[in-house]
Amino acid sequence: xxxxxxxxxxxxxxxxxxxxxxxxxxxxxxxxxxxxxxxxxxxxxxxxxxxxxxxxxxxxxxxxxxxxxxxxxxxxxxxxxxxxxxxxxxxxxxxxxxxxxxxxxxxxxxxxxxxxxxxxxxxxxxxxxxxxxxxxxxxxxxxxxxxxxxxxxxxxxxxxxxxxxxxxxxxxxxxxxxxxxxxxxxxxxxxxxxxxxxxxxxxxxxxxxxxxxxxxxxxxxxxxxxxxxxxxxxxxxxxxxxxxxxxxxxxxxxxxxxxxxxxxxxxxxxxxxxxxxxxxxxxxxxxxxxxxxxxxxxxxxxxxxxxxxxxxxxxxxxxxxxxxxxxxxxxxxxxxxxxxxxx
Amino acid sequence: xxxxxxxxxxxxxxxxxxxxxxxxxxxxxxxxxxxxxxxxxxxxxxxxxxxxxxxxxxxxxxxxxxxxxxxxxxxxxxxxxxxxxxxxxxxxxxxxxxxxxxxxxxxxxxxxxxxxxxxxxxxxxxxxxxxxxxxxxxxxxxxxxxxxxxxxxxxxxxxxxxxxxxxxxxxxxxxxxxxxxxxxxxxxxxxxxxxxxxxxxxxxxxxxxxxxxxxxxxxxxxxxxxxxxxxxxxxxxxxxxxxxxxxxxxxxxxxxxxxxxxxxxxxxxxxxxxxxxxxxxxxxxxxxxxxxxxxxxxxxxxxxxxxxxxxxxxxxxxxxxxxxxxxxxxxxxxxxxxxxxxxxxxxxxxxxxxxxxxxxxxxxxxxxxxxxxxxxxxxxxxxxxxxxxxxxxxxxxxxxxxxxxxxxxxxxxxxxxxxxxxxxxxxxxxxx
Numbered sequence: 021x022x023x024x025x026x027x028x029x030x031x032x033x034x035x036x037x038x039x040x041x042x043x044x045x046x047x048x049x050x051x052x053x054x055x056x057x058x059x060x061x062x063x064x065x066x067x068x069x070x071x072x073x074x075x076x077x078x079x080x081x082x083x084x085x086x087x088x089x090x091x092x093x094x095x096x097x098x099x100x101x102x103x104x105x106x107x108x109x110x111x112x113x114x115x116x117x118x119x120x121x122x123x124x125x126x127x128x129x130x131x132x133x134x135x136x137x138x139x140x141x142x143x144x145x146x147x148x149x150x151x152x153x154x155x156x157x158x159x160x161x162x163x164x165x166x167x168x169x170x171x172x173x174x175x176x177x178x179x180x181x182x183x184x185x186x187x188x189x190x191x192x193x194x195x196x197x198x199x200x201x202x203x204x205x206x207x208x209x210x211x212x213x214x215x216x217x218x219x220x221x222x223x224x225x226x227x228x229x230x231x232x233x234x235x236x237x238x239x240x241x242x243x244x245x246x247x248x249x250x251x252x253x254x255x256x257x258x259x260x261x262x263x264x265x266x267x268x269x270x271x272x273x274x275x276x277x278x279x280x281x282x283x284x285x286x287x288x289x290x291x292x293x294x295x296x297x298x299x300x301x302x303x304x305x306x307x308x309x310x311x312x313x314x315x316x317x318x319x320x321x322x323x324x325x326x327x328x329x330x331x332x333x334x335x336x337x338x339x340x341x342x343x344x345x346x347x348x349x350x351x352x353x354x355x356x357x358x359x360x361x362x363x
Numbered sequence: 364x365x366x367x368x369x370x371x372x373x374x375x376x377x378x379x380x381x382x383x384x385x386x387x388x389x390x391x392x393x394x395x396x397x398x399x400x401x402x403x404x405x406x407x408x409x410x411x412x413x414x415x416x417x418x419x420x421x422x423x424x425x426x427x428x429x430x431x432x433x434x435x436x437x438x439x440x441x442x443x444x445x446x447x448x449x450x451x452x453x454x455x456x457x458x459x460x461x462x463x464x465x466x467x468x469x470x471x472x473x474x475x476x477x478x479x480x481x482x483x484x485x486x487x488x489x490x491x492x493x494x495x496x497x498x499x500x501x502x503x504x505x506x507x508x509x510x511x512x513x514x515x516x517x518x519x520x521x522x523x524x525x526x527x528x529x530x531x532x533x534x535x536x537x538x539x540x541x542x543x544x545x546x547x548x549x550x551x552x553x554x555x556x557x558x559x560x561x562x563x564x565x566x567x568x569x570x571x572x573x574x575x576x577x578x579x580x581x582x583x584x585x586x587x588x589x590x591x592x593x594x595x596x597x598x599x600x601x602x603x604x605x606x607x608x609x610x611x612x613x614x615x616x617x618x619x620x621x622x623x624x625x626x627x628x629x630x631x632x633x634x635x636x637x638x639x640x641x642x643x644x645x646x647x648x649x650x651x652x653x654x655x656x657x658x659x660x661x662x663x664x665x666x667x668x669x670x671x672x673x674x675x676x677x678x679x680x681x682x683x684x685x686x687x688x689x690x691x692x693x694x695x696x697x698x699x700x701x702x703x704x705x706x707x708x709x710x711x712x713x714x715x716x717x718x719x720x721x722x723x724x725x726x727x728x729x730x731x732x733x734x735x736x737x738x739x740x741x742x743x744x745x746x747x748x749x750x751x752x753x754x755x756x757x758x759x760x761x762x763x764x765x766x767x768x769x770x771x772x773x774x775x776x777x778x779x780x781x782x783x784x785x786x787x788x789x790x791x792x793x794x795x
Contacts, residue, residue: 068622071694092627094592095558095620123557126594162478164540166556305768334758334772340478341529341537342757344788345776351783 023161024349027218028237028256030190034229039221044214047189047222048077048154051196052115054226056085059113061150062200064090066100066117073117075156075215101127101153105135105205108150113200121157121209122166128174135205136180149203152196156212157185158250159301159347164340170249170302170333175207176279176311182206182231183278185249189220194229195276202231211249234282236289240269243295243360246286246312248275251299251348258353268361278308286312287319294325295360299348304332326363329356425635427678429649430658433706435715437654444657446495448722454491454653455717456731457514458710461487463735464510464520465683468527471743472541472687477527479541483510485651485682488709489615491515492656493677496664497583502572503551504565504584506558507542508615508681512585516549524742530749531793536760537752558590562599562612566672569603569610573670581609581667583660588676589620591634603672604642611663612643612674615650617681622694638674650677651709654716680707753793754780 033039042050055062064078064085070092072079082090093100097118104116118124124131131153139147157170175183182204186192192210199206237252238259245255252274259270271289275281290296296316298309313328331348339346399409430442437443446454465482472480483490490511497503499516513523522534526544529537534546535553545553552568555561565584572580590596591614603610614634618625625633638645644666648659656677663673680703684691691700705711717723758765758773765773780787 067620070627071622074621074688092623094628095589095623096592096594098594099592125557162540164543164556165538167540304772334776335766335769336758336761337538339538339757340540341751342754345754345757345780349786351786352779355779355783 023213023217024159024344024347025250025253026257027188027214028253029218029220030188033221033223034190034194035223035225035227038224040224041219042189042193042222043216043219044186044189044192044210045075045077045216047193047220048196048210049079049081050222051193051200052078052081053084054197055113055115055200056081056089058226059200061111062089062113062115063107064115064117065093065103067095067119068092069117074119075212077154077210077215078117097123097125097127098130101130102134104151104153105130105138105148108148108205109138109146111150113150114152115200116151116153118153118155120167120212121155121171122169124153124155124171127153131175131181131205131207132178136178138180138205140180147203148205151205152199152202152208153206154196154208154210156215157209158211158213159338159343160213161343162340163338165337168338168343170209170300172209172248172278172300173302173306173308176308178279180204181279183209184231184276185209185211185278186214186276187211187249187252187274188214188218189222191229191274191276193222194227195231197226198228198231201228206231209249213250229276232277232280232282234276234285235274236271236285237274238270238272240271241293242268242270243297243357244271244273244286244289244293245353245357246273246275246296246298247300248278249301251301254348254350254353255299257350258357261350261354262357266358266361270357275312281312283315283319287316290316290320291323294323295363296320296324297329297331297353297357297360299331299353301333301347303335304330305335307332326360329360331356419631419636422632422636424632425645425647425676427647427649428655428659429652430654431652431712431716433712435712435717435719437716442658444654444661446657450495451717451720451722454495454515455713455723457491457494457511458487458713459728459731460520460735460739461490461511461514462710463732464523464739467736467739467743468524469683469687476743476747477541479687480527481508481542481686482683483508485680485703485709486615486617487511488653488713489613489650489656489677489679491713492653493583493613493660496657496660498580500550500580501664502565502568502580502582504561504568504582505551505554506561506585506587506590506615507554507556508587508617509585510542510544513544513546513549513551516546516551518544518546518549518551520739521742521746522546524739524746525749528746528749529751530746531752532746532749533752536756538756559586559593559595559599562586562590562595563602565612566599566602566606566608566610569608569667569672570606573607573609578609579668581611581664583611583613585613585615587620588614588616588618588625588634589623589628591637592620592628600637600641600643600674607670608672609667609670610672611660611667612672613660614674614676615679616676617650617679619681619685619691619695621685621689622691624695633676635674635676638676643672643674645674645676647676647678650679651707651712653709653713679709750793751791753795754789
């Protein structure tokens with residue numbers, strides 16, 4: 021089954037030094053390996069994690085660090101989240117894996133009502149910043165209703181959580197290491213189609229990519245294209261095609277952090293280009309694009325040449341055989357960009 | 364520190380003195396509980412003066428009921444159910460069809476013809492034993508590995524294969540991943556992927572049946588021992604018991620939740636032990652013994668119709684991989700699997716039973732296997748040729764009536780496809 025995007029490897033490295041070719045699964049494995057090695061309080065757990073997890077991100081880590089640090093839990097997402105909050109409350113670093121983001125909803129109560137509000141409700145006495153919940157998300161070509169969802173917007177509505185989505189091996193390693201050191205609980209959503217999609221030369225040493233900061237991947241002046249995760253690659257291709265066919269240069273931003281998000285980078289870019297297109301796989305209504313559009317129109321109103329465009333999944337559950345028609349693919353983004361330019 | 368204690372002592376003393384002034388009694392009058400049994404709202408239980416700590420060895424393990432031995436011989440004649448020849452043969456034919464379907468569809472996934480598949484090997488006895496004990500009106504909430512039940516209830520191989528291909532004859536209209544079947548006609552609620560979500564739903568459905576005058580329907584809910592770890596499982600047990608619902612909670616304990624063995628899934632005496640502790644009638648049965656499962660579900664159905672919920676834990680072994688996304692040799696040995704495909708094979712046991720009764724023989728077996736295989740291959744070839752549903756089906760059934768936003772989005776896609784249709788696989792989908 022062919023995928024709906026072309027992977028654009030990162031052009032520059034976050035730090036100098038040795039690199040190793042890794043796919044995103046290996047980069048995540050590497051980040052967890054570093055944490056387990058350097059932080060003796062760190063534990064990694066979830067359903068089927070002992071043998072490496074269904075996407076193999078934890079491969080070899082139980083052999084390396086023992087079954088008291090890398091282990092299977094019973095099949096219970098609310099349990100995994102609550103257990104992780106408890107570990108973090110007691111000062112440990114908890115790396116919790118939810119098998120699919122689609123299955124994170126039993127943990128919603130623990131994450132939204134407990135993890136997010138832990139510091140606030142205790143007047144700053146307690147926190148569970150040591151918790152990072154990892155979950156594979158997004159379209160994969162054949163995942164259907166329950167192996168394809170992108171639930172970032174649900175969690176973006178929970179003050180106290182940090183929500184992060186990497187776009188490839190280099191960003192995954194740096195962002196995950198930041199989450200693991202972060203003093204607030206993090207939800208780390210891994211676009212599963214990228215696990216094995218392509219490899220990058222990933223720095224071997226430990227490095228962190230700051231949370232709450234977006235990255236401008238391509239500079240341009242005609243329009244600002246904003247995405248995260250897999251969608252970044254769709255937008256990079258859109259920018260490339262727009263250059264070739266429309267002769268325009270687009271700025272492409274990877275938001276990376278959904279909550280809190282980098283308003284400054286986004287608004288500075290939109291003020292420069294005057295046009296903004298946001299694209300995400302999750303449905304349109306109350307998708308995170310809505311938040312971006314609202315802020316952009318209030319902060320950049322006088323600079324805008326056209327209303328903010330949103331290209332997203334439709335307001336329907338994620339369908340199996342209709343996936344090619346559901347996704348905010350290259351052609352839908354291009355078409356929206358063209359309208360944006362000729363508004 | 365000493366000063367603080369002194370002050371509190373003085374305060375306490377003063378308090379006691381003042382209360383003495385107000386009351387003629389120094390101690391309240393209490394009624395001595397003469398009975399040996401405590402009457403707390405939360406527990407009526409005997410008082411003891413010796414602390415009692417219970418653990419999993421405090422009780423005998425819940426025994427596993429069986430009717431057949433591994434050679435297909437009936438162990439005790441009185442336990443042999445009196446099933447019609449046709450019923451027995453139907454059960455067995457469904458097993459063989461199921462095996463053939465699993466074999467061919469699993470391979471078809473390997474060849475990239477369908478996107479996903481899950482086999483049912485090792486669990487056929489639970490499927491057919493339970494299905495035969497129900498009426499077609501009973502409502503089924505399944506997990507995803509109960510295809511034998513679906514076949515026995517009359518879902519056709521063609522319907523199932525069409526679902527896996529997501530073509531326009533798939534009753535689920537191509538929206539769901541393969542193996543997520545459902546049939547209103549056959550009282551099988553469409554399967555969902557999240558685990559255990561169907562359990563409290565099944566209990567709710569049972570409650571609705573209970574409120575129907577002269578109710579003669581029960582609900583059966585299948586789930587795995589892994590799913591039983593979800594919060595929803597506890598909710599289902601508790602609701603079923605407290606609201607006295609006509610439901611059979613049927614646990615297929617096949618030893619593995621993907622890679623996680625039951626030894627890491629729970630402690631204590633399995634899922635069955637949770638039944639009595641929650642006030643649910645419970646039976647533990649050998650899931651590889653079709654007749655034992657039949658008897659268990661027959662009995663459970665009788666009780667359920669008296670609004671006594673029943674938990675059945677059927678013990679078995681998942682012989683196949685979890686799914687086509689899994690390679691189980693990464694976490695279990697071939698020898699382990701072997702034992703369950705030979706000695707404890709439910710299909711073989713049932714076949715031997717039928718052979719002993721003179722209902723089955725080698726020739727019948729060969730014909731059935733051949734016919735089933737041919738039929739499935741043909742069905743698959745036909746399913747493959749059928750177009751997928753019209754892309755607009757993506758927007759249907761989200762709501763009963765399509766809201767304005769969705770109408771607008773569908774229109775937007777329509778205009779988009781008019782202009783850029785060549786970039787989409789429109790040829791594989793039905794046209795208007």
